[in-house]
Amino acid sequence: MNDTVREHLIDLAHAGKTVTYQDLAIACGLKLDLSLELHRARIGEILGDISVYEYNAGRPLLSVVAVLAETKLPSDGFYRLAEQLGFGTVKRLKQDLFGEMEMGRCFEFWRRPGNYSESKFL
Secondary structure (H helix, E strand, O other), X not given: OOHHHHHHHHHHHHHOOOEEHHHHHHHOOOOOOOOOHHHHHHHXXXXXXXXXXXXXXXXXXXXXXXXXXXXXXXXXXXXXXXXXXXXXXXXXXXXXXXXXXXXXXXXXXXXXXXXXXXXXXX
């Protein structure tokens, strides 16, 4: 798991902010060109690993903080991962505004001082 990306996402969630995939790559020094499919797949893997880790710890899917510049929502990869984790089908998750609701849960969780201080550095 990429701890640098995870910690950056936690700081953003704590502040109630999102980040585009490209800005995340730049901020974390990932040296990815997201115009390339291979690089988009790599950032998806990094974010997926983080969200699976958070899910297994009983926390919200942290990768929800990373969003598309055009929509300010997570990409389809986020919804496919949520489907794999048993939250529902991609179609249903989008209809039910799962991304927006999970983002709210994520912000709320990481704003709590105890959660932020105790779970950020693992």
